[in-house]
Amino acid sequence: MDLPPLTALRAFEAAARWSSLSRAGDELHVTHAAISHQIKHLETWLGRRLMQRSGRGVALTPAGIEFYRVVTGALAAIASAAANMRRTHDARSITVGCIPSIAARWLVPALPAFTADHPEINLRIVYARAEEQFDTEALDVLITLGEDRSPGIESRLLFSRVNKPVASPFYLEKHPGLRKSSDIAKADLLHDEKVDYWLDWFRKAQTPPPRRPRGPIFQDFNMLATAVIAGHGVALCPIEVFRHEIQRGDLEVISDISTLDDQGYFIISRAGQSRAVADFINWFTAQCAAVHLSLRS
Structure with a gap:
């Protein structure tokens, strides 16, 4: 195969991902x-x-x-295959892929409780992309956006993806009375990957959107979450995923108009999984259902 230099490919992929030669070097x-x-x-x-x-x-x-899209996918596939080859086939060891938004808010903070209750199970946690399909060779469990209806695969709903506008008390203190959709159209809007989500929301609210939607676009959802909690503006967020932040008062839901009502976050595994996988799924499903969400719009 006429392949480009592999060391150069790794350098290119890291520099492109970080948008920095220095951070790639680090x-x-x-x-x-x-x-x-x-x-x-x-x-x-x-x-x-x-x-x-x-x-x-x-x-x-x-x-x-164009080249980065191919390179990053190929290197990710190699990394996944290598990880799979190195995995132990011990029935007490499981690999869990989880998208960052759920990992940061729900999975990682709760892991000590699982380890305490199941010291015999060895967990390996890896990040998954939201569009990633369940790879039965690389993963035992996938926690992601959307279900997998493939034969032999089980999907259990963890959270609804219902999106509603939220803002921090700091931002609402500076912008009192921010409850009507026409007022929200004048606010600093924070965008998750693209402005289309807000355009869909204004369409459902029957309110003309801003001619030029203001506010930054965040490629990573955790960066968007950090920005809205810090008081940078108003964001459309899946309120089920943000139960803790809403209950603590870090965020307030400022409208009951919602979008993406028919979507959800799921935990996915093979049918007839091992006892260790079943224990993990039952535990994490219970964790996600434990906190009752009561919201005022």
Whole structure:
């Protein structure tokens, strides 16, 4: 196979993911200059420009964007296959893939309780992308957005994805009376990956959206959550996932108009799973159902 230099591919993938040569160097334990050299080597091999300077970091060219999508998927597949090869087949060891929003808010904080109740089970937790399908060779359990209806696969609902506008008390203190959809249209809007979610909400609220929706777009949902809790604006959030933040008063639901009512977050596994997998699924399902959510709109 006529493959490009693999060391250069790793350097390119890390630099593209971080938008920084320095942070890529830190990850791969090499210098900033070494990363730059590897990327130039790859560009020479391909005969295409992949990156360009952008402020203090780097940005992908159109060719770089196209190539990155292929490279990151291929490296992820290799990493998954390697992890699967290294996994023990001990029935007491399970690998759980979990999307970041659920991992940060629900899974990781509760893990000590599971370990205490099941010291005989060895857990390996890995991040999963929201669009990732359940790979029975790499994972024993997948916690993600959407269910898997494939034969031989079981999906159990954990949370509804019902999205409603939320804001922090700090932001509401500066913007009192922010309850009507027409007032929300004038607020600082925070966006999860794209502005379409807010456009759908204004359409359902029968309110003209802002001509130019203000506010940053966050690629990572946890960054969006940090921003809204810090008082940067109003965000559309899955309120079931944010039960704790709402109950603590870190966030307030400011409208009962919702979107994505027919979607949900699921825990997925093979049918007829091992006792260890069944114990984990039953435990985490109970964790997600334990806190009763009572909201005022």
